[in-house]
Amino acid sequence: MKLYKVKRGAVVESEGLFFELRGEHWDDLLNREFLAAFLARRIKKLSPVRKSPLDRADLLPPVGNQEVWAAGVTYYRSRTARMSESKSAGGGDFYDRVYAAERPELFFKATPHRVVGHGQAVRIRRDSHWNVPEPELALVVTAKGKIIGYTIGNDMSSRDIEGENPLYLPQAKVYAQSCGLGPGILVTDEPLPPSTEIKLEILRNANSAFSGFTALAQLKRDPATLVEFLFRDNEFPFGCFLLTGTGIVPPDSFTLQAKDEIRIWIDHIGTLVNTVR
Helix, strand or coil, X not given: CEEEEECCEEEEEECCEEEEECCCCHHHHCCCCCHHHHHHHHHCCCCCECCCHHHCCCEECCCCCCEEEEEECCCHHHHHHHHHHCHHHCCCCHHHHHHHCCCCEEEEEECHHHEECCCCEECCCCCCCCEECCEEEEEEECCCCCEEEEXXXXXXXXXXXXXXXXXXXXXXHCCCCCEEEEEXXXXXXXXXXXXXXXXXXEEECCEEEEEEEEEXXXXXXXXXXXXXXXXXXXXXXXXXXXXXXXXXXXXXXXXXXXXXXEEXXXXXXXXEEEEEC
């Protein structure tokens, strides 16, 4: 079952059919501990509508008042890339130590107004010359710390800024239109299987400029453990999104350009498409 945010409220997709929900506040939906069961009950009383929300201009990012956070160095490929880019700044060792440590790297990524949705444009920083998307599984977490669903995250990153000095991480990660989420939320009480694949393709002038894939089996950190660390001495009254890190990193010679199209596909969830401006 999938949940989409639209201008008129919300749309539920179930078994290929689409149902409009009226009168439900998005923040309330994302804080229902048993959201899947609630949606199943609601759509039994509704008639399906004809069009998918992906065909409509009113599809919105699946975020209300939630903060977006992220976990870093959770895949071996990410560890290797971070060590390489920060070596000249003396950071080649501690990314390896973070990868092996019990405590994960967690950092703030975006407020709602910095988030864009499916079909919308992400940005690259004007003061950066080495920019990449980071395709990530995003956890949808209630205010009580329960994972109620999953979506796709596009964690835009300025690798040269972070590599110059790891203390510049917020500038490399947090800026206007730096985070893509969507297209909707896979609502389920079950964890995704380790075989779940994540794929990235970047199109430039309609041609593939880069592609890669990984699987959740390569994720070193358990999603539930990441959430537990995030909620230690912290409160999220509207719930939150937590990006779980990337296992797909383009080569050092690659950087995004304006008008590139970023396609991120995750098993069971769908495809998030963003253009670069």
